Structures are given as C-alpha cells and as structure tokens.
Amino acid sequence: MIPKFLGSFTCPSQLPKTTLPEFALVGRSNVGKSSLINLVTGFSKTAKVSNTPGRTRAINMFEFGNVMLTDLPGYGFAQASKTEVRDWDRILNSYLSLRPIQKALLLIDSRRGFMPIDLDAMTAFDRSGTAYQIIVTKTDKIGKAELAATIDAIREEIIKRPAAIPEVIATSSSKKIGRGEVLAAMGILK
Numbered sequence: 001m002i003p004k005f006l007g008s009f010t011c012p013s014q015l016p017k018t019t020l021p022e023f024a025l026v027g028r029s030n031v032g033k034s035s036l037i038n039l040v041t042g043f044s045k046t047a048k049v050s051n052t053p054g055r056t057r058a059i060n061m062f063e064f065g066n067v068m069l070t071d072l073p074g075y076g077f078a079q080a081s082k083t084e085v086r087d088w089d090r091i092l093n094s095y096l097s098l099r100p101i102q103k104a105l106l107l108i109d110s111r112r113g114f115m116p117i118d119l120d121a122m123t124a125f126d127r128s129g130t131a132y133q134i135i136v137t138k139t140d141k142i143g144k145a146e147l148a149a150t151i152d153a154i155r156e157e158i159i160k161r162p163a164a165i166p167e168v169i170a171t172s173s174s175k176k177i178g179r180g181e182v183l184a185a186m187g188i189l190k
C-alpha cells in the first residue's frame, strides 16, 4: 500500500472532496503527528518530520489504503501569538463543521499527559460530536511504570468525556510500536 499525498492546504474549505473515511491527526506541536503518519504508512518520507515545533502549519492530506489521513497543524507551541492561537481554534472548528470525519486521533506526549490546551481540543470534539481516540506518543522515552501512570490519568479524564473512545493506544514511532493498533483504529485494511 503506497500513501498518496493529496496536497497542502491553509484552510479547511480548500480540502479535496471526501471520497473515503477521513481520520484527523491532532495534537500539540512536536507531539509526533507527522512521525505517526510515517509509522502508519511504513514510508518514512510521507510526512515531513522536524525538530522545530510549529513546522507543520498547513493542513496536509494523504490517501492511504482505504482511508484519508489529515495532518492538522500542531497547537500550543511556546512562541504562539494570540492571533495564532485564535487562528488554530478557527481552523479546528471550521474543519470539524465542514468535514464528516470518521474519527480524530488526539496525540498526547507520554512524558506530559494532558495539558490544558489538549483539554480544549477535546471539548471542541465533544461539542461537535466528533469521536476521538487518544494515542500516546514517544513511549520509548519513559519507563513502564511512568507510562502506566500516564495512561491511568488519561483514562480517568476521558471517562468523563462523551465523544472519547475508551481505548488508549501507546506508540513509539522510533521503535515502531503500536502500528497495528493505529491501523486498526483507522479501519485500515492490511
């Protein structure tokens, strides 16, 4: 299965027509969204990975197998201005109102757990009735006990949230952990 890049867009209204079930990758800047797309597709050059937070400012879309993958711009980088934060909110809300997406995958850094800005994104999903699933990233950077504690804290929060899917997926793009679970969460047929 070869991923196909559908384009880079600045505004949700420009996105190509939905022809396949669409899954959105959402999360803080630098959390590992682009790396996860590369893990899932098995091609390390599908999505651009960088060390500079805030690098993926556009909405990048890919077609892979029987689904569409949308890499949304990362939020919450330290230098973000108020205008940028407002722009991000506007993009997310417009995206959610325009696209009949199957599920949002909300990526959370295993070393940090939920931060207030992640909870804001979850509230946007809950309000719009968008199903979302938590994917914990960079699990190679912490120990087993610490990871278990992060996942417990995540479960405690999502149980209160109407649109959250209870299963939490643990991944490491660098160690190639969790690929099968993410593919299954996206309904990608192998």
Ligand SMILES: Nc1nc2c(ncn2[C@@H]2O[C@H](COP(=O)(O)OP(=O)(O)OP(=O)(O)O)[C@@H](O)[C@H]2O)c(=O)[nH]1
Binding pocket: 027, 028, 029, 030, 031, 032, 033, 034, 035, 036, 048, 049, 050, 051, 052, 053, 054, 055, 056, 057, 073, 074, 075, 137, 138, 139, 140, 141, 171, 172, 173, 174, 175
């Ligand atoms: N150790 C480790 N590093 C990772 C993992 N996933 C991503 N990284 C690193 O984290 C940094 C950011 O990864 P990206 O995939 O570009 O993150 P992003 O969420 O797409 O970032 P933006 O596009 O800026 O929003 C890069 O240096 C990656 O190599 C992982 O599972 N383990």
Ligand SMILES: [Mg+2]
Binding pocket: 033, 034, 035, 048, 049, 055, 056, 071
């Ligand atoms: Mg990125």
